[in-house]
Amino acid sequence: MILRALYDLYERLVEDPEYGVAPPNWSYQRVTFIVVIATDGTLVEIADARQFVEGKPRPRRVLVPGTGKPSGSGLNPCFLWDTPGYLLGWSPADADSATRKRALNTFAAFRERHLALEPQIPTATYAAVCRFLERWDPCAADDSALLAEILTGYGVFQIRGQPGFVHEQPEVIQWWDRFADNTELGPEGQCLITGDRAPIARLHPPLKGIAGAHTSGATIAGFNSPAYWSYGLSQSFNAPTSHLAAHRYTSSLNALLDGPRKGKHRLVVGSVTIAFWTDRPSVTEDIFLPFLAQGSRTVPLSQIQDEIVRAKIEAFLRALRIGQEAYGELDRDPEATTYFILGLSAPTPKRAAVRFFHSATLGSLLRSLRRHYSDIAIQPEYGHDAQYPDPEFPPPILLLEETCPRTRGKPDRDAIAPLLPAALLQSIVAGERYPPMLLAAVMRRIVADRIINYPRAAIIKGFLVRNFRKEVPMSLDRTRPDPAYRLGRLFAALEKTQEDALGAVNASVRDRFYAAASATPATVFPRLLRTYQHHLAKLSGGLKVNRERLMQDILAELDAIPSHLLLAEQCLFALGYYHQMREFFTKTPPQAPVAAPVPNPDN
Numbered sequence: 001m002i003l004r005a006l007y008d009l010y011e012r013l014v015e016d017p018e019y020g021v022a023p024p025n026w027s028y029q030r031v032t033f034i035v036v037i038a039t040d041g042t043l044v045e046i047a048d049a050r051q052f053v054e055g056k057p058r059p060r061r062v063l064v065p066g067t068g069k070p071s072g073s074g075l076n077p078c079f080l081w082d083t084p085g086y087l088l089g090w091s092p093a094d095a096d097s098a099t100r101k102r103a104l105n106t107f108a109a110f111r112e113r114h115l116a117l118e119p120q121i122p123t124a125t126y127a128a129v130c131r132f133l134e135r136w137d138p139c140a141a142d143d144s145a146l147l148a149e150i151l152t153g154y155g156v157f158q159i160r161g162q163p164g165f166v167h168e169q170p171e172v173i174q175w176w177d178r179f180a181d182n183t184e185l186g187p188e189g190q191c192l193i194t195g196d197r198a199p200i201a202r203l204h205p206p207l208k209g210i211a212g213a214h215t216s217g218a219t220i221a222g223f224n225s226p227a228y229w230s231y232g233l234s235q236s237f238n239a240p241t242s243h244l245a246a247h248r249y250t251s252s253l254n255a256l257l258d259g260p261r262k263g264k265h266r267l268v269v270g271s272v273t274i275a276f277w278t279d280r281p282s283v284t285e286d287i288f289l290p291f292l293a294q295g296s297r298t299v300p301l302s303q304i305q306d307e308i309v310r311a312k313i314e315a316f317l318r319a320l321r322i323g324q325e326a327y328g329e330l331d332r333d334p335e336a337t338t339y340f341i342l343g344l345s346a347p348t349p350k351r352a353a354v355r356f357f358h359s360a361t362l363g364s365l366l367r368s369l370r371r372h373y374s375d376i377a378i379q380p381e382y383g384h385d386a387q388y389p390d391p392e393f394p395p396p397i398l399l400l401e402e403t404c405p406r407t408r409g410k411p412d413r414d415a416i417a418p419l420l421p422a423a424l425l426q427s428i429v430a431g432e433r434y435p436p437m438l439l440a441a442v443m444r445r446i447v448a449d450r451i452i453n454y455p456r457a458a459i460i461k462g463f464l465v466r467n468f469r470k471e472v473p474m475s476l477d478r479t480r481p482d483p484a485y486r487l488g489r490l491f492a493a494l495e496k497t498q499e500d501a502l503g504a505v506n507a508s509v510r511d512r513f514y515a516a517a518s519a520t521p522a523t524v525f526p527r528l529l530r531t532y533q534h535h536l537a538k539l540s541g542g543l544k545v546n547r548e549r550l551m552q553d554i555l556a557e558l559d560a561i562p563s564h565l566l567l568a569e570q571c572l573f574a575l576g577y578y579h580q581m582r583e584f585f586t587k588t589p590p591q592a593p594v595a596a597p598v599p600n601p602d603n
Helices: 002-014 084-088 097-120 124-135 138-143 145-150 170-183 243-258 283-294 307-322 324-329 362-376 396-401 420-430 436-449 454-467 483-502 509-519 525-537 541-556 567-584
Strands: 026-037 043-048 051-053 056-058 060-065 154-159 188-190 197-199 266-269 272-278 338-348 351-361
Touching: 002 243, 002 351, 026 084, 026 124, 026 145, 026 243, 043 145, 060 154, 060 170, 084 097, 084 138, 084 145, 084 154, 097 124, 097 138, 124 154, 124 170, 197 243, 243 266, 243 272, 266 283, 266 396, 272 283, 272 420, 283 307, 283 338, 283 362, 307 324, 307 362, 324 362, 338 362, 338 420, 351 362, 351 420, 362 420, 362 454, 396 420, 396 454, 420 436, 436 454, 436 509, 436 567, 454 567, 483 509, 483 525, 483 541, 483 567, 509 525, 509 567, 525 541
Parallel strands: 026 154
Antiparallel strands: 026 043, 026 060, 051 056, 188 197, 266 272, 272 338, 338 351
């Protein structure tokens, strides 16, 4: 179903020039250097092909012959483009002898292939390339400062004084199209995507833009060991896909992950690369992944200069807040528009693995998002209008960051469990139960650093609501009778009393006793309550009275302190603590003055 959805998407993308989808037997590659030669094959210069974007050099996206750099460690030269090793026999100055030897062998293979094709391409431009390859000494490339700076990327040929590259000359294009159609066809079979009988592709074009994969791309369908072959079929003949179908599905996915419009179709969350698209253009397709990346942490809408973008964001936020009534602003018929979300990872640099795939209507997606944000909705720690606000709609990455330790105040995202991002996203878009490993990781972090902040409290509330089927309020519930919830409130009150009595201390009640209090409260709270009396005695006036009244209200519903708390009860403990702490720091609105009674003139 995944490949079929990408196959069908090709029809839409190829008609939109903004996506730059390559025609059959061609591909877009990142070109970083140009070998400029004279008409007699003499080297003129090795020029920089990169373009500056936001002050930084970026590779140029160039359409080249071939469906991508073939995989494998053998000698596999491309046609009129390749790496510095193939084009020039170049290797870094500090390369070992084996690397140097391979660079020379790759150049020899590149030269042999192009010289053998010269009789078939009788043009002056191609002849100039052949003369260059005949005369070129790979040792001459060692002094190239540009190649030493670039190290990676692809290069192409250009004749000095002529527009375009050699592979863009009409005669070369015509020959390549005939050559590719006649030589790259495999045996005929039934395509698993279309069901039609057609020549089967031995290798599928590589996929670009997957986090963790090699820059030359990775394959999603490949069989490189006899252990995976069957019925005498080798390589991708085990998953028979026609040349045309392989080109279409890989071109579609490359356009989403590595094309000019990847900003709205590609998102990396942890180790997972997400691709998102709809079967027809929609506002949701434009805004969903940027929203998933930032949530409502983006800059204020008033600062967004592009009115169209601002209107799309406003429409999406209205749909999440209002619901069905606002869905029409995103799509004319959300129940008739289908979305697709694909999660990929790269367990090895050359292999792409599917982590999850989900497809449904846009209406279903919006309902799942609304349910998710309703389940995790909780009173913010600093308020949505504060200088550094807690987002109304926190993005998934903010939740995932709470599962990993921090280094110098910043979360170590490399410590996020590899399988967790995909599992969390699947639960969000499909409305399924949250992955248990998320709660386990958050609870471990709370025990380790004794911090219960807004994202962690939101995660805990989401689990209580969705996984444990409990009704949990957004803010403090003074009447909730659950012992675990009341113990969490009690612990917060004990900590706040210590702080009010002694000020900042080296080790607070929370630092010393949170782990034990949330798991085995009966062993901790009797001691804490005795210490509380000493702290209470240091308070004065109304603060002392109000604190004692609060303690009495909390303890009134506690018949006994339980000896152990299960996981769901530990979640309620953490939530009670969070709610009570937020209540301490919430300003009570001033009471309106009571007007004096108006005398009755009849009395």
